Amino acid sequence: MKLALIQTNPTIGDIDRNVTKIRARLDEARAAGATLAIFPEQAIIGYPAKDLLLRTELIQANLAALELLASECTDIAAIVGFAQPNDKPFGRPLFNAAAVLAEGRVQQVIRKRLLPTYDVFDEARYFEPGDHQAVVTVAGRALGLSICEDLWSREELLARPLYNIDPIRDLVDQGAELVVNISASPYFLGKQDMRRTLLADHARRHRRPLIFVNQVGGNDELLFDGASCVVDADGQVVAQARAFDEDLLLFDTQRGTAARSETLPKRPGIVCDALVMGLRDYVRKCGFQQVVLGLSGGIDSALVAVLAARALGPDNVLGIAMPSRYSSDHSVADARRLAHNLGIRLHEIPIEPMHAAFEETLQPHFGDRPPDVTEENIQARVRGGVLMALSNKLGSLLLTTGNKSELAVGYCTLYGDMCGGLAVISDVPKTLVYDVARWINSSSAREVVPESTIAKPPSAELRPDQRDQDSLPDYAVLDEILLRYEEQLQSVPEIVAAGFERNLVERVVRMIHLSEYKRQQAAPGLKVTSRAFGFGRRMPIAARAAIAAGTGGIGAKGNE
Numbered sequence: 001m002k003l004a005l006i007q008t009n010p011t012i013g014d015i016d017r018n019v020t021k022i023r024a025r026l027d028e029a030r031a032a033g034a035t036l037a038i039f040p041e042q043a044i045i046g047y048p049a050k051d052l053l054l055r056t057e058l059i060q061a062n063l064a065a066l067e068l069l070a071s072e073c074t075d076i077a078a079i080v081g082f083a084q085p086n087d088k089p090f091g092r093p094l095f096n097a098a099a100v101l102a103e104g105r106v107q108q109v110i111r112k113r114l115l116p117t118y119d120v121f122d123e124a125r126y127f128e129p130g131d132h133q134a135v136v137t138v139a140g141r142a143l144g145l146s147i148c149e150d151l152w153s154r155e156e157l158l159a160r161p162l163y164n165i166d167p168i169r170d171l172v173d174q175g176a177e178l179v180v181n182i183s184a185s186p187y188f189l190g191k192q193d194m195r196r197t198l199l200a201d202h203a204r205r206h207r208r209p210l211i212f213v214n215q216v217g218g219n220d221e222l223l224f225d226g227a228s229c230v231v232d233a234d235g236q237v238v239a240q241a242r243a244f245d246e247d248l249l250l251f252d253t254q255r256g257t258a259a260r261s262e263t264l265p266k267r268p269g270i271v272c273d274a275l276v277m278g279l280r281d282y283v284r285k286c287g288f289q290q291v292v293l294g295l296s297g298g299i300d301s302a303l304v305a306v307l308a309a310r311a312l313g314p315d316n317v318l319g320i321a322m323p324s325r326y327s328s329d330h331s332v333a334d335a336r337r338l339a340h341n342l343g344i345r346l347h348e349i350p351i352e353p354m355h356a357a358f359e360e361t362l363q364p365h366f367g368d369r370p371p372d373v374t375e376e377n378i379q380a381r382v383r384g385g386v387l388m389a390l391s392n393k394l395g396s397l398l399l400t401t402g403n404k405s406e407l408a409v410g411y412c413t414l415y416g417d418m419c420g421g422l423a424v425i426s427d428v429p430k431t432l433v434y435d436v437a438r439w440i441n442s443s444s445a446r447e448v449v450p451e452s453t454i455a456k457p458p459s460a461e462l463r464p465d466q467r468d469q470d471s472l473p474d475y476a477v478l479d480e481i482l483l484r485y486e487e488q489l490q491s492v493p494e495i496v497a498a499g500f501e502r503n504l505v506e507r508v509v510r511m512i513h514l515s516e517y518k519r520q521q522a523a524p525g526l527k528v529t530s531r532a533f534g535f536g537r538r539m540p541i542a543a544r545a546a547i548a549a550g551t552g553g554i555g556a557k558g559n560e
Helices: 015-031 050-054 056-072 167-173 191-206 269-285 299-312 329-342 352-366 373-394 404-409 430-444 451-455 475-487 492-497 502-514
Strands: 002-007 036-038 077-085 094-102 105-111 135-138 141-147 178-183 210-214 216-219 222-225 229-231 237-240 247-252 291-294 317-321 345-348 397-400
Touching: 002 015, 002 210, 002 229, 015 036, 015 056, 015 247, 050 056, 056 077, 056 094, 056 105, 077 105, 077 178, 094 135, 094 141, 105 135, 105 141, 141 167, 167 178, 167 191, 178 191, 191 210, 191 229, 216 269, 222 269, 237 247, 269 299, 269 430, 291 299, 291 373, 299 317, 299 329, 299 430, 299 451, 317 329, 317 373, 329 345, 329 451, 352 373, 373 397, 404 430, 404 475, 404 502, 430 451, 430 475, 475 492, 475 502, 492 502
Parallel strands: 002 036, 036 077, 141 178, 178 210, 291 317, 291 397, 317 345
Antiparallel strands: 002 247, 077 094, 094 105, 135 141, 210 229, 216 222, 229 237
16 A cells, blocks of 8 residues: 655635645645545644634534545545534534545544643543544555544553553554554654654554654644654654655555655754744734844844744844844844844834833823833833834734743733734743754854854843843753743752752742733743643632742843
8 A cells, every 4th residue: 555644734724725735635645656645633624723613614614625525535545634523412512533535435434532631732622532443444454543642542651641541552453454643743842752752662562553644834832843754563763754844755555665754853953943834834824924023132033033034034024123222232233233144124213212201201200219120111112112013014923032931930021022923932941042043053054143142141231231140040040940840840849959049949930920920911932842831831820829938039121
């Protein structure tokens, strides 16, 4: 059997466009002599469709599209993910399903059994779980067809297994010669290695080859890396599709050979690839063509500008330098140099007149209170107002440039530097921002991000000689504490036992919790770590959890 593993990039809810892509790929697979074309989970609607799944008209359109695709599968078979209505008088309204299309009709439907409800997943809100596994027959071969989470049941590989059934074992027990898994499996750092371990374990344990076909593309905060593959019965990857790009990969099951096997990118380059894809898809799928962002001369805005230029082309990126009375000469110079290196447009709009007008207008109402973070944040909010005005007038999407380390501890200004429609690097810790910037320069064999930007101490430049480390721990230390507390969910005593000073850990934890209200007002960000400050993390704002004692505050930029 000649298989075509087809990873598509759907637009959520745009069934006509998604089906057009599927039909075009079916034609390619047919022309290449494929027996079976395999598409990802929920390929017709796109994943995750969230509450769009509650719209009856969308579900009916998805069914009509499935029938259309089936009618065209006369000389080729296909497996396509779709949403199937639940015709029982009880349970949730839909099944997360996969259809086998052949001989001009829907031959068989299987339903996803394991429905994830952790992290970014909320499938039990919409789908009823399937109650059994069924082997499907295609071209005389018995295939064990499963959907995404049905793979994630190996207790030996998970810290805490969530399920007491193993759909893959059930399929093999029923005589499956080959296991197929269609997925919409989101990416984060380390996910590809985790998947490979899981796939190899299933394949070796059951002595069956395993076909994994994954969605690709950015859908809001979630990034899907594709990276579809074939693992042989020995657990070896024998065919590998591209990451972060639509692809069609051919594999001959009789010969055990593939047309090619791609090399997957490694850290930190993989972070760059993921963010470029996510930024491009968010902008395009939201109907924008161009973006605007503030260029401070710092490392964060420099990285976002590079990502935008790569995602959209330099002509579609506008940088705005907004020097204040506290801006250093090298900040403006670095912004100019970056714009030149990238070939993007740069406008310079000094904010001193606006800043001074704000102060003059407000001074009678401030009374005798001495200057503090209020005056500092006025600058950030003036800049935010300038950028939002340009975004409105030009019809361009405003990109925010704050990183995960700042967002974690509230080192950002509401309605200031947090203004925007997409927070591109809000899940990238500061130390990783530097790593990606250095990788961009080294892989480009030229200076893209100015070396002076990389070398200088980070600063918000909201007061004379300000440095981030006046208010925050060294970023290497801060990022390690954030990793342990937020991603690994370690307690304060556990982090202290790892060698960190208790007062510092308690201070960082306190800042994290005090800043929850800010994060819930932030623009959506692109998820690249295992636990982002997005919709997969659900924390209360008005709470007093007994997590850590201690005092300590944050500096100027970190207040409202």
